[in-house]
Amino acid sequence: MTYAVSAALQAAVYGALAGHGELSALVGGAVFDAEPAGILPDLYVTLGPENVRAGSDGSGGGAVHEFVISVVTDAAGFSTAKQAAVLVCDVLIDTDLPLARGRLVSCRFLKAKAARAERGNARRIDLTFRARVDDG
Numbered sequence: 001m002t003y004a005v006s007a008a009l010q011a012a013v014y015g016a017l018a019g020h021g022e023l024s025a026l027v028g029g030a031v032f033d034a035e036p037a038g039i040l041p042d043l044y045v046t047l048g049p050e051n052v053r054a055g056s057d058g059s060g061g062g063a064v065h066e067f068v069i070s071v072v073t074d075a076a077g078f079s080t081a082k083q084a085a086v087l088v089c090d091v092l093i094d095t096d097l098p099l100a101r102g103r104l105v106s107c108r109f110l111k112a113k114a115a116r117a118e119r120g121n122a123r124r125i126d127l128t129f130r131a132r133v134d135d136g
Contacts, residue, residue: 005102012097023087062134105132
């Protein structure tokens with residue numbers, strides 16, 4: 001098991017989401033590595049928590065990363081947030097992201113939860129993905 005690929009995976013996921021033209025246009029470029037302080041945009045995407053467990057096999061060291069990407073909106077209803085969530089899935093599922101360290105073996109969708117967010121009338125969709133990486 002190794003956590004060594006974590007930063008490279010995070011950077012690649014962020015870069016893929018921020019660099020996706022249609023997603024960036026929908027959220028007005030508001031893709032964040034962490035939710036910023038201060039006034040937030042009406043619609044944005046942010047990287048969330050990550051859990052990592054051993055994923056080594058006979059071919060070498062690796063890990064399984066389960067990470068959350070959140071879509072948050074102040075808009076009434078979930079329609080716009082769901083449009084953004086679809087694009088996040090399009091970017092990440094079965095992608096071939098190049099990593100600065102290691103190799104992404106697979107990236108799969110695990111689950112989603114749509115709910116009212118803690119602040120005001122905001123709505124939030126948390127998308128959970130599972131990525132298998134090798135450090136070799």
